[in-house]
Amino acid sequence: MTVGQTERAIEKVGDLAATSMDLASFWRSCTEVISAVVPHYWAPCFFTLDPASLLITSHFHEGLEEFPAAALAHEYYGDDVNKLIDIVRSPGGLSTIHEATDGDPSSSPRWQFNMTMGGDQELIARLRTKQGETWGALGLYREPGAPTFSEADKQFLRAIGPKLATGARRAMTVGEATDPESLEGPGLLVIDDAWEVCSATAGAEHWLSLLPDGDRRVGRLPSAVVAVAAHSLQRVTDRGLVTVAFSRVLADDGTWILLHGAPLSGDDRQRVAVIIEPAHPARIYPLLMSAYGLTEREREVVELVLTGYSTNEIATELFVSPLTVQNHLQNVFAKAGVRSRRDLVAKIYFTHYEPRFRDNEQRVLRDEPVRGGPIGGWGPGTQ
Incomplete structure (x- = not known):
């Protein structure tokens, strides 16, 4: 040529x-x-x-x-x-x-x-x-x-x-x-202080069906929704400012869902608005990390391990000694239930990425768009 x-x-x-x-x-x-x-x-x-x-x-x-x-x-x-x-x-x-x-x-x-x-x-x-x-x-x-x-x-x-x-x-x-699975937009619930739903959008009903331990047929909200609603009613500062309560929940289908709650004003009743939406890929990193209970420094170490950094490279990147890195790794291994960095990477991959990998194979056969990102929450990034 x-x-x-x-x-x-x-x-x-x-x-x-x-x-x-x-x-x-x-x-x-x-x-x-x-x-x-x-x-x-x-x-x-x-x-x-x-x-x-x-x-x-x-x-x-x-x-x-x-x-x-x-x-x-x-x-x-x-x-x-x-x-x-x-x-x-x-x-x-x-x-x-x-x-x-x-x-x-x-x-x-x-x-x-x-x-x-x-x-x-x-x-x-x-x-x-x-x-x-x-x-x-x-x-x-x-x-x-x-x-x-x-x-x-x-x-x-x-x-x-x-x-x-x-x-x-x-x-x-x-x-x-x-x-089509990505077209489900955020849902909105309005809940009173007796945990009764005053109103709900169709999108909210969709996300509620994916959250664990709820049953709308008998009027039982998922505990995660109740927790955010209760917490949001307390999120009023000394100066009368309202801050938004925030929670992340692993749904029954393995995806991460974000809950935002804020109290509503306008009448004498205490009510709270809860927004339910899928986790954006940029927010995924803290989700799995929180599941393992890692510290912020341990999270940084895991992020670098995933991308192939050696112990010395991690030490240089984080301005710590290699011994400190090794100590962090041992803590991570204990929390994640693995014995080596290779096992750690493999566990994260086969738990959170391999399901997406296999799902994409089937999507190609069905002439459906391939989806990016892991299932179940992963991906170093910022909120």
């Missing part, structure tokens, strides 16, 4: 990234462009990652309806080369399994598994925006006996990486916006 053709292919990926389409359609369109420049076996394997934790949220591999459970387990529990977290954090953001093993991948369980799928060579490329957010990774494979990936191949993939990342980010936004 000529230089001009390669440049036009790069421009084409950029054009696709600027187009509003669902994620599966975006990956399919990009596959056509990539295949014309970089020959490969079967089909590309696209991954999306949570940019906050760098954990996998979805994959797309045309013809592979279900990502092998053994491969996913090895990614988080196994000890091997060419793992996604290592590559996306590396300076170059691209690696082949032959390079990672000095040309002899036979001792790599990852390579051995790839061979059972027909792929000898493996190339993984990071998908990071120019702003520095990593939204995914791209895996390409070649069958035994095929030429190795060339420097021209790698240069092309590095050139389109930021464009693929931008397109994935846009496509995830489009998917969230058009997903």
Whole structure:
């Protein structure tokens, strides 16, 4: 392929990234462009990652309806080369399994598994925006006996990486916006001091049905709603100012729900308005952390562990000693019920990310938009 053709292919990926389409359609369109420049076996394997934790949220591999459970387990529990977290954090953001093993991948369980799928060579490329957010990774494979990936191949993939990342980010936004499950807006309840519902929107009824231990058929509100309502009635400052009560609850379907309560004025009755809404991804980080009862410093340590930081790197980032980091880690392990940082990452992944990963596989088969973020609450960020 000529230089001009390669440049036009790069421009084409950029054009696709600027187009509003669902994620599966975006990956399919990009596959056509990539295949014309970089020959490969079967089909590309696209991954999306949570940019906050760098954990996998979805994959797309045309013809592979279900990502092998053994491969996913090895990614988080196994000890091997060419793992996604290592590559996306590396300076170059691209690696082949032959390079990672000095040309002899036979001792790599990852390579051995790839061979059972027909792929000898493996190339993984990071998908990071120019702003520095990593939204995914791209895996390409070649069958035994095929030429190795060339420097021209790698240069092309590095050139389109930021464009693929931008397109994935846009496509995830489009998917969230058009997903019927995401169209459930906040609900509003008005409750009196006897915990009777004075009025409720349809959205509130939807969220109430997901909260644990409530039963609207017999007039019993979920305890979380009653707690927020009661707390909000007390949230009046000495100067008469009202502050909003706030709570986060894990719903029966594994999602996090936010409750906001504020007292209403206007008559002699004590009433409170409770707003119920799904947790925004940017608020997810404190949710799971609160479930483990971690301190603020322990939360910071876990955030860095998830994104692949070593003990020394964490110490440098937090301006503490490596021994202090180790002490924090031991406390985290005890609270989370694990024995190592690898077990910690795997527990968080398979509890909170793998369900979304599998759900997205089914959504692609049903031609539904892929959804970003974990199920059950995770993702370092701010409220």
